[in-house]
Structures are given as C-alpha cells and as structure tokens.
Amino acid sequence: xxxxxxxxxxxxxxxxxxxxxxxxxxxxxxxxxxxxxxxxxxxxxxxxxxxxxxxxxxxxxxxxxxxxxxxxxxxxxxxxxxxxxxxxxxxxxxxxxxxxxxxxxxxxxxxxxxxxxxxxxxxxxxxxxxxxxxxxxxxxxxxxxxxxxxxxxxxxxxxxxxxxxxxxxxxxxxxxxxxxxxxxxxxxxxxxxxxxxxxxxxxxxxxxxxxxxxxxxxxxxxxxxxxxxxxxxxxxxxxxxxxxxxxxxxxxxxxxxxxxxxxxxxxxxxxxxxxxxxxxxxxxxxxxxxxxxxxxxxxxxxxxxxxxx
Numbered sequence: 112x113x114x115x116x117x118x119x120x121x122x123x124x125x126x127x128x129x130x131x132x133x134x135x136x137x138x139x140x141x142x143x144x145x146x147x148x149x150x151x152x153x154x155x156x157x158x159x160x161x162x163x164x165x166x167x168x169x170x171x172x173x174x175x176x177x178x179x180x181x182x183x184x185x186x187x188x189x190x191x192x193x194x195x196x197x198x199x200x201x202x203x204x205x206x207x208x209x210x211x212x213x214x215x216x217x218x219x220x221x222x223x224x225x226x227x228x229x230x231x232x233x234x235x236x237x238x239x240x241x242x243x244x245x246x247x248x249x250x251x252x253x254x255x256x257x258x259x260x261x262x263x264x265x266x267x268x269x270x271x272x273x274x275x276x277x278x279x280x281x282x283x284x285x286x287x288x289x290x291x292x293x294x295x296x297x298x299x300x301x302x303x304x305x306x307x308x309x310x311x312x313x314x315x316x317x318x319x320x321x322x323x324x325x326x327x328x329x330x331x332x333x334x335x336x337x338x339x340x341x342x343x344x345x346x347x348x349x350x351x352x353x354x355x356x357x358x359x360x361x362x363x364x365x366x367x368x369x370x371x372x373x374x375x376x377x378x379x380x381x382x383x384x385x386x387x388x389x390x391x392x393x394x395x396x397x398x399x400x401x402x403x404x405x406x407x408x409x410x411x412x413x414x415x416x417x418x419x420x
Contacts, residue, residue: 134173147381151372199412200258214397236338253296264300304386
C-alpha cells in the first residue's frame with residue numbers, strides 16, 4: 112500500500128474533472144453505461160466526470176488517448192470487447208491491448224441472441240443445424256461488419272458445430288436487422304435489447320441466447336449450451352480502463368467507485384434498458400479476464416479471416 116502522501120500525488124488534483132473517454136458513438140450501449148455511472152462515480156471520487164466520445168477505427172483513436180494519458184487517473188476509458196478484437200483485424204494498432212492499459216473493472220456483458228427470419232423452416236437450434244448441414248454454404252448469416260462481435264459470434268457457432276454458412280457483413284446493426292426482417296439474410300446474432308420487440312412481435316424468431324445463462328429479457332429462449340452446443344458461450348462486454356502504471360490504491364479506489372455507481376438508480380435503469388448482465392470483475396481479476404478474452408477472440412478472428420486497414 113502506498114503512503115497516503117504518495118497516493119494523493121498519484122490522484123488527479125481535487126478540482127480537476129476526470130475525462131471518461133468512450134471510443135464509440137454517442138447512443139451506443141457503452142456510451143449509455145458510461146453516462147449512467149458518471150454521476151455516481153463522480154460523487155464517490157469527488158471529481159466531476161466528463162464523458163467524451165472519440166469515435167473511429169473500432170475504438171483505436173479513443174483508446175490511444177487513454178493509453179497516452181497521465182498516470183494520475185485523470186483520463187479513463189469505457190471500452191468494449193472490440194479492445195481485444197482489434198489486434199487481429201487491423202494491420203496496425205499503436206498500443207498493446209494488455210500491457211498498455213490498467214483494467215479497473217469489467218462492468219457488464221452484452222448478451223446476444225441468435226435470430227432467424229420466420230420464413231426459415233426451423234423452430235430451434237437442432238433444426239437449424241440439421242437444415243444447415245443438409246445445405247452446406249446455402250445459409251447466409253449477417254453481422255455488423257467484418258471482425259465485429261456479431262461476426263465472431265457466428266464464427267464460434269461455425270467452429271463448434273461444423274456447419275458451413277456464408278458471412279454477410281453490414282455497416283452497422285440497423286441495416287442488418289432490416290435485412291434479417293426482410294429475408295435478405297436468414298440468420299444472425301444481435302444484441303438482445305435491439306431485437307427484443309421484433310422477437311415479441313414475431314418479425315424475427317429467437318432460437319437461443321449466446322450466454323451460459325438465460326436472459327431476463329427473453330426468459331423463454333434457451334441458451335445455445337442448452338440447445339445442443341454445450342461449449343458455446345459468447346458475449347460482448349464493457350470495461351473501465353486507465354493507462355498502464357496507475358497506482359494500485361488509486362485503481363482500487365476507482366473500482367470501489369464503479370461498484371457503488373453501478374448500484375445507483377441511473378445505472379440500474381440503463382442496464383435494464385440495454386438488456387445487460389452485470390459482472391463483478393474487479394482490478395485483481397480483470398487482467399486475467401482481458402488475457403483470456405484476447406486469446407479467445409484472436410482465435411476466432413484468425414478463423415474468420417477478417418482484416419481491416
């Protein structure tokens with residue numbers, strides 16, 4: 112434990128705001144969580160929180176700002192699992208996704224749901240797999256883009272089941288959902304919160320969720336593990352990071368602030384609205400979590416062959 116004086120020197124000046132960089136667009140799930148916890152995080156730490164969106168290139172420009180920031184905790188990053196995908200799909204990432212950051216907490220996961228167009232004559236995963244195996248290469252699954260979490264969720268299904276499907280990348284989730292409903296692609300993985308209403312209305316059919324636990328939003332939809340793909344587990348996640356070298360007492364203080372902020376009404380409402388599952392991965396366990404996720408995602412990226420400039 113650092114002496115109190117050293118800890119005070121390592122922390123931001125008492126009147127200095129904390130920048131919380133979100134390397135994704137305003138209105139995204141990660142942005143919604145950042146803005147929901149900012150008031151509570153600020154109350155606990157005693158600093159006003161300024162949430163700032165720095166978009167582009169899968170989050171690399173925004174994360175670069177966090178990596179280069181002073182080691183006093185004045186700049187933090189609210190990131191997604193793109194952080195461990197990017198090293199495999201971009202030709203150049205100007206930082207090491209493990210060595211150049213300090214993981215503070217993994218806040219929540221974003222469960223996905225496997226949906227199909229209702230015209231596809233399958234009612235469950237077993238029927239889908241039988242249909243796909245009888246028609247190799249004839250099914251199209253859509254995603255939000257090459258190397259996206261939705262793409263890798265599909266690649267994991269291919270890897271675990273041996274089915275042969277064609278990947279159709281879209282520029283974002285909105286066009287993907289439109290074409291899923293329209294039948295231009297037959298299936299895909301999508302965030303539960305983004306298609307729950309379409310599933311309930313019958314314009315999409317939910318076959319299974321990607322996580323090991325069922326979703327409270329779609330409690331009647333089984334997991335893929337329950338549906339005959341026992342090793343399948345995939346979700347996106349949201350984490351708070353700082354630059355490498357943040358003093359441990361400061362990291363622990365911020366992790367405690369996150370836990371308290373996540374219990375606030377604002378955060379609980381945002382989490383429920385986004386269909387998220389809360390995690391309690393603190394600074395002691397977060398580095399190992401990052402490493403495990405990096406290995407898993409890089410394997411899927413290599414399998415998919417996805418690359419971006």
